[in-house]
Amino acid sequence: MIFRLLFALFVAGAALAPAAAQAPAAHIATDLSARVSDPRPGMRTRIGITMTSQPGWHAYWRNPGDSGLPPAVTWTLPEGVKIGALEYPAPTLLTLGGLASYVHEGRFTLLADLSVDDTVRPGTRLPIRGALTWLACSDSLCVPERANIAVDLVAGRGRSAGMDAALLRKAEAALPRPATGTASVTRTGDRWEFLIDTAIALGRDTARLYPVGDGWFGADAAQRVRMSGSHLLPSVPASGSAPADRFEGVLSDGRSSITVKASLRTVAVFSPATGLRALSHSYDRRELLRDLRFRSDAGEIDAPLNGNGAGKLLLSRTSTCGSLAVARQRRCSP
Amino acid sequence: MKRPTILALAAVVLLLVGIMVGRSGVIDPAEAQTSSATARAAEGARLRKQIQNDPLAPTVARKGADVTLVMFSDYQCPYCRKMHPVLEQLVREDPKVTLVYRDWPIFGPGSVEAAKVATAAKYQGKHAAFNDAMMHTPGKVTSQTIRAAATKAGVDWARLQADLKTHAGDIDGLIDRNGRYAAMMGLTGTPALLVGPYLVPGAMELAGLRKAVALARSNPNALPK
Structure with missing residues (x-):
């Protein structure tokens, strides 16, 4: 506080003294x-x-x-x-x-x-x-x-x-170096789950994802990064629905960094007991059922269901115009 | 990091203080120079009055106030947001201060838009509410966050748009004026607070602000000779 008070200046003096008014370095x-x-x-x-x-x-x-x-x-x-x-x-x-x-x-x-x-x-x-x-x-x-x-x-x-x-x-x-492999982001509950394939080693304890665009997550959102094989899996609380079809950003551990261009994917989970259940918040269950049927009929389910009937469907946002239309409440022609 | 910053800032400002101490320390026998010093002091007082009194700048005026605070700020300046609760608290606890808001938007288009909307909100008596909502808006200032703050503040948006149009010249004039005063005082950035005759650049905590107000109260017309 003492320092702060040292800042007290006489305004008239500052206004009239050309030397003081000069732009400082x-x-x-x-x-x-x-x-x-x-x-x-x-x-x-x-x-x-x-x-x-x-x-x-x-x-x-x-x-x-x-x-x-x-x-x-x-x-x-x-x-x-x-x-x-x-x-x-x-x-x-x-x-x-x-x-x-x-x-x-x-x-x-x-x-x-x-x-x-x-x-x-x-x-x-x-x-x-x-x-x-x-x-x-x-x-x-x-x-x-x-x-x-x-x-x-x-x-x-x-x-x-x-x-x-x-x-x-x-x-x-x-x-930041280009990530060597592909990257995707999915909405799971109220979080963004990233999957980044890269051969570049980053320290996961200090790694942090910085978005180039707005609307994905809060600037100070708590992030955690897991590793699995050659994959880095940052998980960040979402601040709203996806602002774009692709996330662009930089993942940095303070020393090394990679550019991340992650396509947005929609995840749905299937189980025999509950039928299809959407993990993505933007989906209404009925719409999802209809949509997945549409996708199954078209034979374009990315990931097969596992043996006990439960499984995970990955719908690539770019290739599933129909699901996009449902999720975003707008029409598009497949 | 904190300490070097404060010291670095102190160095810059002390240089300015040094110039002024140098000027005021000279006991000047020459009649002409004395009169020029008097003229300078009068000019300074006149300018200060202008900065403290503005027909349009949003003002929390108090009856019998003996210290006027003029806040130069930008809605995207992190330390301006930090200062907001400090100013609020001071106004709450000290009934004899008047507070004048001078928006000095230097952080880009979002700041300019917010400054204009804040001024326009004054025409419907909503400046304080909008200012408070805006200061509590997290993140970057955009047209959307401005609109959301206006809604939160209970601003009549249609009326605000009309006021922005009708009073465009006055509002732009105020923002220009604020920038000019900032430049005249040698301000380089935000926030800055004029406390009576004292200029305090940079954010302050409540204790420091109280001291500055006390100083201004005991030297209401402090001027360099």
Whole structure:
């Protein structure tokens, strides 16, 4: 509290003192660099925006979670040069004031593809300019900041390493890697159960799933991750019905991370005593019976029933237009 | 992490304080400079009055209030939400403070929309209810969460839409004005609270706020010379 009171300022003084009104140095420093200083026409290379936060300050991931804004850049590029979307390293979870955010602390690099058209002649100077805006927050204050970022390249043979090539290589290695196998998500009771096939080892005690889109689960939802063979099985309390047919996100244990693109599947359970029972909340039992009959008639049940007559049916959402129509109360033609 | 943050912030602000202490510490014999200091003080007082009194900014006005608080905040700023119950408690326990809300939406489109709806709710006497509902809304602010907060607050939505249209110029004007005042005070972010003549950037706990109010009460016209 003593520190807080030190902040007390005379407002008139601050208003009238030009020195005090000058924008203070940014809490997050930025730097633009390229893998190569001589990108080759017709080829693609990477550039990176390295952001270095003061201790105690953070910036936001592409999905900021409960509050915040991710960095955004507006490029000014020479003819024949294109830059792709920003790629983010995996975030960490930060909960402050009851709000859970997906953030980056310390030093981190946002990467983007840079391509030079093959019509660009070698030796052409390629000044890359960008206006970068971001939100920097500490544990008590949030500040919108901006910077002009620049790097000068010359079209060439793509062989000269840029100033921070090593840093960018490290940043590339830190990007979430594509999961090696398939992934699906099903609604079981009030939880999302993910099934992610991947050969990449992640620590399940610290692994956490970060959604790219909103509406799947709360940013601070308690998650648990089980492992089974080559599968990772995160389980997360759902915050509502599925906002999309596919979940996109990142699974990170704080060191390694993978991208997750999980298709939504509907699960139903069959037993001789109760008949068909929907586990998915969005299903009415009668509708499900009708729907499953429709699917059985069509011979498209994914998983066979087991010997005692109980079993699990996995209906892929993409291949079962009929069940989709029931679940979402809308018509579609199979 | 907490300690370095506080120290880092203190360093920034102490620099500003240092500038002002430097200015006020000079005993100035020159007549011209004295008069310019007086003019500066008068200008400062005039500006402060403007910031504390606004025809449109939602205000919890109290009879016989001797300290005015002006809150600069954004509905998506985590620490603004954290400050909300602190301000509520202070207003409850201290009948002699007036509270002025100045929305300064710097967190993007959701914040701007929420600020406009909050101001428009004032025309039907629902600013306090909407503000409270919005501050208790978890997650990112979107058109949907704004609508849900309005419903919770008992806002007549059709009337609100009409007020947003009818008073669009006034509402935009207020938000512009708030941003201008924030810039004039050298604010860089949210939240920030003007407590009488004292500016406190960043979130505060109740104990700190009480102290700031007590300080403002004993020095209502504190100004640098």
